[in-house]
Amino acid sequence: MKTTPGMFALPARILHWLMAALILAMLFIGVGMVASVSERHAWLLRIHKPLGIAILLLAVVRLAVRLRHPPPPLPADLPAPQKLAAHASHWLLYALMIAMPLVGWAMLSAGGYPVMLSESLRLPPIVPASATAFAILRHLHGWLAMLLFLTFLAHLGAALYHGLIRRDGVLASMLGGTRKS
Amino acid sequence: MTQPVSSRKYRHGRWLRWAPVVAVPAAFALAFGYAGGWLAPHRLTPKRLIDQFQANAGVHPGYRRNHAKGVCVSGYFQSSGQAAAYSVAQVFTPGQRTPVVGRFAIPGGNPYAPDSSVPIRSMALRFTQADGQQWRTGMNSMPVFPVATPQAFYAQLQAGQPDPATGKPDPAKLAAFFAAHPETAAFRAWARTAKPSASFATDSYWGLNAFEFVDSDGTRHAVRWQMVAQAAADGATPPDNPDYLDADLRRRLAQGPLRWTLRVTLANPGDPTDDATRAWPADRTTIDAGTLVLQATEAQDSGPCRDINYDPTVLPDGIAISDDPLLPARSAAYADSYLRRTSEEAHLPGAARPSANTQPEARR
Numbered sequence: 001m002k003t004t005p006g007m008f009a010l011p012a013r014i015l016h017w018l019m020a021a022l023i024l025a026m027l028f029i030g031v032g033m034v035a036s037v038s039e040r041h042a043w044l045l046r047i048h049k050p051l052g053i054a055i056l057l058l059a060v061v062r063l064a065v066r067l068r069h070p071p072p073p074l075p076a077d078l079p080a081p082q083k084l085a086a087h088a089s090h091w092l093l094y095a096l097m098i099a100m101p102l103v104g105w106a107m108l109s110a111g112g113y114p115v116m117l118s119e120s121l122r123l124p125p126i127v128p129a130s131a132t133a134f135a136i137l138r139h140l141h142g143w144l145a146m147l148l149f150l151t152f153l154a155h156l157g158a159a160l161y162h163g164l165i166r167r168d169g170v171l172a173s174m175l176g177g178t179r180k181s
Numbered sequence: 182m183t184q185p186v187s188s189r190k191y192r193h194g195r196w197l198r199w200a201p202v203v204a205v206p207a208a209f210a211l212a213f214g215y216a217g218g219w220l221a222p223h224r225l226t227p228k229r230l231i232d233q234f235q236a237n238a239g240v241h242p243g244y245r246r247n248h249a250k251g252v253c254v255s256g257y258f259q260s261s262g263q264a265a266a267y268s269v270a271q272v273f274t275p276g277q278r279t280p281v282v283g284r285f286a287i288p289g290g291n292p293y294a295p296d297s298s299v300p301i302r303s304m305a306l307r308f309t310q311a312d313g314q315q316w317r318t319g320m321n322s323m324p325v326f327p328v329a330t331p332q333a334f335y336a337q338l339q340a341g342q343p344d345p346a347t348g349k350p351d352p353a354k355l356a357a358f359f360a361a362h363p364e365t366a367a368f369r370a371w372a373r374t375a376k377p378s379a380s381f382a383t384d385s386y387w388g389l390n391a392f393e394f395v396d397s398d399g400t401r402h403a404v405r406w407q408m409v410a411q412a413a414a415d416g417a418t419p420p421d422n423p424d425y426l427d428a429d430l431r432r433r434l435a436q437g438p439l440r441w442t443l444r445v446t447l448a449n450p451g452d453p454t455d456d457a458t459r460a461w462p463a464d465r466t467t468i469d470a471g472t473l474v475l476q477a478t479e480a481q482d483s484g485p486c487r488d489i490n491y492d493p494t495v496l497p498d499g500i501a502i503s504d505d506p507l508l509p510a511r512s513a514a515y516a517d518s519y520l521r522r523t524s525e526e527a528h529l530p531g532a533a534r535p536s537a538n539t540q541p542e543a544r545r
């Protein structure tokens with residue numbers, strides 16, 4: 001009864017699930033480390049910075065893949081407000097997966113910290129040292145992370161709604177399993 | 182999507198299929214709330230530690246939540262080359278000169294405390310290597326730390342919170358804390374005879390926490406370090422001026438630079454690296470890694486140290502943290518203190534602002 005949308009291209013699907021795992025891990029690592037005074041704080045922070053920069057690089061690759069392989073259209077019978085919500089939330093997710101690492105990098109630069117990705121690999125600062133800029137960017141990093149998490153929750157709920165309630169093939173188009181549900 | 186087990190069942194219990202749509206995101210939200218500490222009210226968090234500093238000393242917008250009273254200094258570190266065999270850090274390369282921005286301070290959250298109120302002074306340093314990596318360290322003028330863990334540190338702060346009735350800590354609570362924490366004995370023995378010194382320049386400063394030096398083979402050496410004053414204490418009694426340390430430092434620097442020797446102690450196998458309450462035996466190998474030369478001082482309100490967080494876990498390649506549990510706690514707590522004070526400096530909404538209450542002396 002419903003139109004079966006096409007599939008996401010394989011590279012798009014691989015990137016989606018890989019990055020979903022990484023971004024979700026980053027959100028938990030982030031809130032976990034700032035709420036801890038134990039050894040966890042040190043080793044989580046050591047993972048957080050290089051992983052965040054890896055997400056930035058993957059996001060760039062992902063946008064390039066998207067240009068080459070446009071995503072399948074949403075089901076034609078999906079109500080217009082839901083379509084709008086789907087598109088808006090997807091663009092919000094793309095914007096946040098690029099903004100989060102950039103803000104993290106910029107805030108450490110503004111705080112005058114060396115941006116160390118490992119014991120010896122250092123990224124150059126991307127903004128000049130400034131306490132005001134640091135404070136604003138550090139709060140922004142926290143608030144954008146909350147926005148990213150809330151958007152993720154809505155996205156997850158929507159994916160399950162498509163898969164379990166509407167059963168319109170949208171979830172399948174990203175899972176890459178059988179086409180028809 | 183997998184085939185439904187029985188479409189009939191689904192037709193009848195259609196609402197049941199909503200359960201995961203709601204429950205799965207809700208489970209993620211709960212897990213997130215737990216990880217972030219919002220649903221774990223008993224976890225010691227950096228925020229709780231810093232709130233306790235504020236409960237003890239009040240909120241002084243723009244100032245550090247501990248070691249609030251201090252002055253900026255600057256100069257350089259001249260490497261002797263002797264530490265280069267143990268650490269690849271550029272700061273130890275023979276003959277290397279590394280610029281330093283530092284800060285002298287006294288512990289406590291009150292930026293107006295008289296210099297004679299505590300027998301401890303502190304030195305914080307940021308070395309900026311030519312390769313852009315940094316080494317930050319904060320040291321105190323005492324040979325051991327009172328406690329070994331952040332939990333004990335928090336308990337000590339709580340015990341020291343002034344009683345609203347007297348404005349002073351409750352002696353019974355302090356006594357109970359010390360009774361419950363025998364590891365404080367070495368520190369208390371030192372504190373009984375320690376006198377507030379008359380000068381930052383004649384004090385020596387201990388790093389207290391253990392670190393690891395990493396050499397060119399990748400071998401790790403457990404170390405502690407100390408900045409040993411080259412100026413001898415002259416036994417002078419501090420003048421009757423609440424800010425005599427600053428005045429003394431200016432007077433001395435007007436006459437010429439001040440020097441310290443960086444003495445690095447190498448642990449023997451078995452020496453504790455996770456317990457800052459226990460000094461290592463005096464016979465351990467030491468290396469004089471070089472000389473710290475301080476040339477100038479500036480007020481902390483406008484000087485270059487103001488916006489530096491002397492987080493002791495900011496380290497160059499060749500120096501690493503040990504298993505000392507105080508180090509991650511310091512890093513996390515200093516970050517929270519730094520965010521509060523920079524937010525106040527930036528006058529962000531919600532940040533504390535100077536008021537008649539919080540800034541009695543109106544120094545700015």
Ligand code: HEM
Nearest residue numbers: 019020023024066071090093094152156159170171173174
């Ligand atoms: C933090 C984690 C996640 C992020 C950042 C994320 C991001 C995205 C983005 C940006 C898109 C749009 C793709 C495009 O149009 O180019 C998308 C699509 C999709 N995602 Fe996620 N996702 C995450 C987690 C999940 C999870 C856990 C699920 C499923 C349970 C899921 C299911 C889907 C589905 C089904 C689509 C296809 C929607 C369509 O056909 O337009 N995602 N995701």
Ligand code: HEM
Nearest residue numbers: 026027030031034049052053055100101104105142145516
């Ligand atoms: C997708 C990328 C990223 C995500 C999702 C993310 C997420 C988070 C979250 C949730 C927090 C806790 C915020 C709070 O509760 O206030 C955090 C803190 C932090 N993030 Fe990120 N982050 C990302 C990238 C980065 C990058 C690239 C860097 C640096 C290069 C970075 C550096 C930091 C630091 C230093 C903190 C904690 C600072 C402190 O202890 O106060 N982040 N991050």
Ligand code: HEM
Nearest residue numbers: 245247248284303305319320334388389510514515518519
């Ligand atoms: C868990 C234990 C500790 C906690 C919670 C703690 C907390 C703090 C805080 C909140 C600050 C202000 C940071 C800022 O706003 O920049 C500070 C400064 C300082 N602490 Fe600690 N501290 C701890 C242990 C130590 C130890 C073991 C030492 C000595 C080796 C030490 C030496 C210093 C020094 C020297 C400063 C002043 C840094 C400066 O001048 O900017 N602290 N501490």
